[in-house]
Amino acid sequence: MAVPTYAGPLERIWYYTFRVLCGLIFFFLIAPILIMVPLSFNVEPYFTYTREMLMLNPEGYSLRWYQDLFTSESWLTSIKNSMIIGVSSTIVATFLGTLAALGLSRSEMPFKGLFMGLLISPMIVPLIISAAGMFFFYSSIGLANTMPGVILAHAALGTPFVVITVTATLVGFDHSLTRASASLGAGAGRTFFKIQMPLILPGVISGALFAFITSFDEIVIVLFVAGVEQRTIPREMWSGIREQISPTILAVASILVAFSILLLTTVELLRRRSERLRGMSPG
Amino acid sequence: MTQIDGTPNGSDNDHKVNGQMVTVDGTPLKASLKRAERKRTLIAFLLVAPLLTYLLISFIFPIGQMMWRSVDNPQLVSVLPKTLEALQDWDGEGIPDEPVFEALAQELTVASANRTIGRVAVRLNYEISAARGALMRTSRSAEDMEPPYKEAFLDAHRLWNETEFYRIIKREGRPLTASYYVAAFDGTYNEDGEIVMQDENRRIYIDLFIRTFSMSLGITLLTLLLGFPISFLMASLPMRKANLLMIFVLLPFWTSLLVRTTSWIVLLQQQGVINELLIFLGVIGEDGRLGMIYNMTGTIIAMTHILLPFMVLPLYSVMKTIPPSYVRAAKSLGATPWTAFWRIYVPQTLPGIGAGAVLVFIISIGYYITPALVGGQSGQMISNLIAYHMQTSLNWGLAAALGSVLLISVLILYWVYNRLVGADSLKLG
Numbered sequence: 001m002a003v004p005t006y007a008g009p010l011e012r013i014w015y016y017t018f019r020v021l022c023g024l025i026f027f028f029l030i031a032p033i034l035i036m037v038p039l040s041f042n043v044e045p046y047f048t049y050t051r052e053m054l055m056l057n058p059e060g061y062s063l064r065w066y067q068d069l070f071t072s073e074s075w076l077t078s079i080k081n082s083m084i085i086g087v088s089s090t091i092v093a094t095f096l097g098t099l100a101a102l103g104l105s106r107s108e109m110p111f112k113g114l115f116m117g118l119l120i121s122p123m124i125v126p127l128i129i130s131a132a133g134m135f136f137f138y139s140s141i142g143l144a145n146t147m148p149g150v151i152l153a154h155a156a157l158g159t160p161f162v163v164i165t166v167t168a169t170l171v172g173f174d175h176s177l178t179r180a181s182a183s184l185g186a187g188a189g190r191t192f193f194k195i196q197m198p199l200i201l202p203g204v205i206s207g208a209l210f211a212f213i214t215s216f217d218e219i220v221i222v223l224f225v226a227g228v229e230q231r232t233i234p235r236e237m238w239s240g241i242r243e244q245i246s247p248t249i250l251a252v253a254s255i256l257v258a259f260s261i262l263l264l265t266t267v268e269l270l271r272r273r274s275e276r277l278r279g280m281s282p283g
Numbered sequence: 284m285t286q287i288d289g290t291p292n293g294s295d296n297d298h299k300v301n302g303q304m305v306t307v308d309g310t311p312l313k314a315s316l317k318r319a320e321r322k323r324t325l326i327a328f329l330l331v332a333p334l335l336t337y338l339l340i341s342f343i344f345p346i347g348q349m350m351w352r353s354v355d356n357p358q359l360v361s362v363l364p365k366t367l368e369a370l371q372d373w374d375g376e377g378i379p380d381e382p383v384f385e386a387l388a389q390e391l392t393v394a395s396a397n398r399t400i401g402r403v404a405v406r407l408n409y410e411i412s413a414a415r416g417a418l419m420r421t422s423r424s425a426e427d428m429e430p431p432y433k434e435a436f437l438d439a440h441r442l443w444n445e446t447e448f449y450r451i452i453k454r455e456g457r458p459l460t461a462s463y464y465v466a467a468f469d470g471t472y473n474e475d476g477e478i479v480m481q482d483e484n485r486r487i488y489i490d491l492f493i494r495t496f497s498m499s500l501g502i503t504l505l506t507l508l509l510g511f512p513i514s515f516l517m518a519s520l521p522m523r524k525a526n527l528l529m530i531f532v533l534l535p536f537w538t539s540l541l542v543r544t545t546s547w548i549v550l551l552q553q554q555g556v557i558n559e560l561l562i563f564l565g566v567i568g569e570d571g572r573l574g575m576i577y578n579m580t581g582t583i584i585a586m587t588h589i590l591l592p593f594m595v596l597p598l599y600s601v602m603k604t605i606p607p608s609y610v611r612a613a614k615s616l617g618a619t620p621w622t623a624f625w626r627i628y629v630p631q632t633l634p635g636i637g638a639g640a641v642l643v644f645i646i647s648i649g650y651y652i653t654p655a656l657v658g659g660q661s662g663q664m665i666s667n668l669i670a671y672h673m674q675t676s677l678n679w680g681l682a683a684a685l686g687s688v689l690l691i692s693v694l695i696l697y698w699v700y701n702r703l704v705g706a707d708s709l710k711l712g
Contacts, residue, residue: 019516021512022512026513026528029531029532029591030534033534033546035556039556047548047552048554096333099331103327103329104330108324108326118335118339119335119338121342126690127651132349132669133346136679137348138345156341156342223670234540238656241541241548249545253541260534260538264530
């Protein structure tokens with residue numbers, strides 16, 4: 001959208017004003033996240049840029065908050081817990097979600113709308129309500145304050161993402177491929193693993209990543225269902241922000257930003273690969 | 284069921300018996316097809332069944348159970364059945380007669396011994412504030428009471444002298460109650476047992492619902508205001524550049540919610556980056572530091588930032604599909620750029636605006652974490668009060684009633700969203 005040669009002066013002014021305006025909005029989106037990263041290297045326990053930092057004086061910077069983080073018992077436990085809960089709930093969610101998406105995408109599936117609504121409900125219901133409901137239920141069956149309880153709760157929250165992404169990859173799936181495979185003598189299992197699986201794999205993986213990040217970033221359920229033993233990274237940050245806010249939180253936050261860049265790149269690459277495989281867009 | 288595979292050619296005489304088509308093994312084709320179809324339906328259903336069962340048990344049932352708590356009222360019915368039966372004969376005026384107190388003395392003694400009295404005391408305390416003390420104290424002495432019980436009760440605590448108290452016991456002596464919902468809408472019962480509004484200064488929840496809705500609406504409008512220009516820009520740029528700019532939208536989307544909230548605390552607090560910058564630039568003095576966080580402003584700024592991607596993604600996906608030729612046609616027919624934009628372009632973006640707005644609104648009315656961390660007093664939303672009643676005041680019935688109201692609002696909005704765009708088209712990333 002370059003300025004057309006016939007544009008009048010007013011249009012030119014508007015064109016540049018609009019660009020600047022958009023630039024400011026993009027700045028609003030990204031700046032808060034990036035501004036925090038250098039502060040995590042602050043030598044002082046402040047949340048603002050010191051004179052030394054602005055002068056780029058190396059004495060204004062230090063790794064002490066990262067050191068704090070990796071020597072603190074409670075932070076290390078929370079990292080471990082987050083990983084265990086994230087990975088386990090992702091496995092459960094991906095397995096159940098992929099199966100359900102395969103069923104939902106079949107043309108013979110009855111009451112598709114109703115089932116879809118039920119299956120994605122964990123994404124729609126406000127977290128505080130899910131958390132309250134699960135708190136009563138998990139307490140009554142003795143799963144509150146246990147690792148399996150948190151894993152099962154997070155798995156339920158993650159399934160809609162898997163269902164949605166896998167269903168999306170199955171849209172436009174060419175069913176003559178499976179018929180061709182069957183007519184060539186392959187059994188149902190072989191057809192699935194050799195033909196369908198490779199095609200829906202990008203969807204399954206990005207669904208799994210969504211499920212993982214949902215669990216990894218989830219705090220409301222953890223506040224209600226988990227006990228002290230199952231403290232996760234967000235739970236630790238939550239109490240850090242409420243009780244004694246120290247730059248260690250910024251160190252954690254910076255690492256999480258790096259982590260989200262990694263996840264974003266992976267999902268984006270997978271999406272493009274999936275679209276290319278299904279021939280939907282050139283790249 | 285619209286598609287039947289491999290239907291044999293009708294003119295194939297080898298497979299016709301009595302004018303009816305049959306398969307190789309002799310069963311009529313119709314029946315055979317029907318069976319195959321039934322089998323395929325069954326397989327489809329079996330694939331969905333594990334997740335459906337899992338969610339029904341671990342998610343939908345617990346929420347139903349929680350909603351049930353908003354009307355469930357088992358405490359009095361289970362502990363004081365005889366008293367309640369005796370109260371049936373009471374006309375609601377003055378103090379009930381001796382049989383009521385006889386039953387009460389008996390049941391309080393039992394309840395005190397097996398420690399069920401606490402539940403009744405807590406339950407009645409939601410309705411009238413001295414009830415807990417009255418019941419706990421009276422139940423301890425109930426064992427030693429002698430007839431006439433009425434006198435003994437009237438001496439035991441001042442509440443037993445109030446007609447109001449018996450009316451409450453009678454009202455809450457039913458297995459289902461509306462009182463949590465009455466409380467959730469700032470109502471109360473008057474002397475005649477009619478539902479009336481609370482005193483002005485004791486109303487909390489209606490204001491909070493209004494505040495939650497208006498904050499969500501404000502946040503939705505802000506995200507639209509900020510999201511529209513950048514979506515428009517990205518939709519009009521070549522793919523390559525648009526994808527690059529998309530990173531600015533997706534990175535916040537993928538960044539932890541707590542990280543984003545933390546960064547707003549860092550930016551907005553009294554000793555934070557923005558205040559220091561303004562002082563450095565001489566815009567404000569040392570004592571003129573702006574209070575931008577721990578209030579409604581902080582909540583709105585942080586939530587607008589957090590929810591902006593949810594507006595941009597649907598808007599952008601709609602704008603990308605709008606052919607530029609319509610606007611060009613309008614201009615060539617003499618429309619000013621503004622008319623062409625407003626009359627031709629904007630109407631075509633309405634599905635995207637609708638989808639984005641409902642999505643942002645749904646997410647923000649149920650938001651808990653950000654208001655709890657940066658909201659202070661004035662930035663609290665309905666979710667925060669639900670959490671308060673769940674964890675601090677332990678009035679679970681009221682929490683359930685507030686939660687049910689919130690849930691029903693969200694479900695209605697979701698239904699609207701579904702009508703606008705269809706749940707299947709929900710896009711991620």
